[in-house]
Amino acid sequence: MAGSDHSHHNPDLAHHFENMDQQRQSSKLGMWLFLVTEILFFGGLFCAYVVYRVNHPEVFVFGHHFLDKTLGAVNTVVLICSSLTMAWAVRAAQLKQRTILMLMLVLSFVLAGTFLGVKYVEYSHKWHHGLLWASRYAPDAHILAEAGFEVPEAHVEEAVSERAEGAPAGETIPAIEALPVDETTPETPLDEVADPEISKIGPAAAGPAGLATAGDRASAEAERHAVSVDPANARTFFSVYFLMTGLHGIHVILGMIAMLWLMKLTFQGAFDGGHYTKVDNIALYWHVVDLIWIYLFLLMYLID
């Protein structure tokens, strides 16, 4: 190690760095570059979100009724508190306050665990009511009624027979996909529709050009103007929701593992010398996890 041939140096200083400050700055630079890749990693999903929301706003207006604003707000507060404790941990590491550093790391870990606990409650609620991604999307009548959507009795019975095969295993409550086409709805050309919360892109004709039949085209047109309980492609909201919050949740788990590692190092006295770069970098990572959640909370839970 560096200490053996340069005994006058700080034992934490690697031999290829001039001094501790340069070492810390290069390490931090690397961390910031990594955080940029993280932002752009989530950026791809945010991009998908924005494009889909611009084209199909009604899907998001529908979907947000099934997210619990209160639980989302609680989780935002929990993450902000964990950001505070991580920032405080950096301060403690800088000041060589081992006990406070340990306390702050434990608090951050507990808060991160609380976040995941709340997320578990939200996920299991959606799981039980069939509010899942893509092909697993099959909301039951209860949850639609609970969210304030009127579900006609006759349609529920119809849905039972229709969807008996498609419902997820163990599903006992009748699943329902959409109301029948309301024939009294006036046929308004799409560009004259005043409601801004309606799809800008109608459902595709039956297939690529040349394969579509006249009948399919007509039914697609009718569907576009139909007033339905859940809009076509409502499942996409839940795909986006689970992808984004799921990827964020994985980051929370990784952050918790990093915190455990820091606790071990703190216990071994690795930060007693004031070489706090590891705490600093993991705190930076944790703040980005917090930043992403601030936007996720706004864009997923607070539509309307």
Place this chain on the structure above:
Amino acid sequence: MNQAETHQGPHVASVKLLLVVWVALIFGTWLTVSVTYFDFGAFNIIIGLGIATAKAVLVALYYMHLRWDKPFNAFIFISAFAFLSLMIGLMLMDTSQNQPDMIPGFGAVVESGAAPEMP
């Protein structure tokens, strides 16, 4: 141990500052949620994004130490958002150009079930 004694080079944020930022972030969260109970039409999302961005700036400046850090780190971080807006902006320009009836006569061809004529 007071702060002045150990202050060598890297900035140490005071507990007071950390707590003040925390209060501001909690207030921001409360504000974001309560603003959704009022209908400002299209401005709701702009107000919401504005508050969220203010919160993000607070976290970046104080909790992430960017205010006292080398400006190059801030430059790198901001570049992430520059590229992000470029990606989303160009994607939106593309999707807004994508309309089903942009090519005259295309709809009629689909209805008749015939293959579209290639020039």
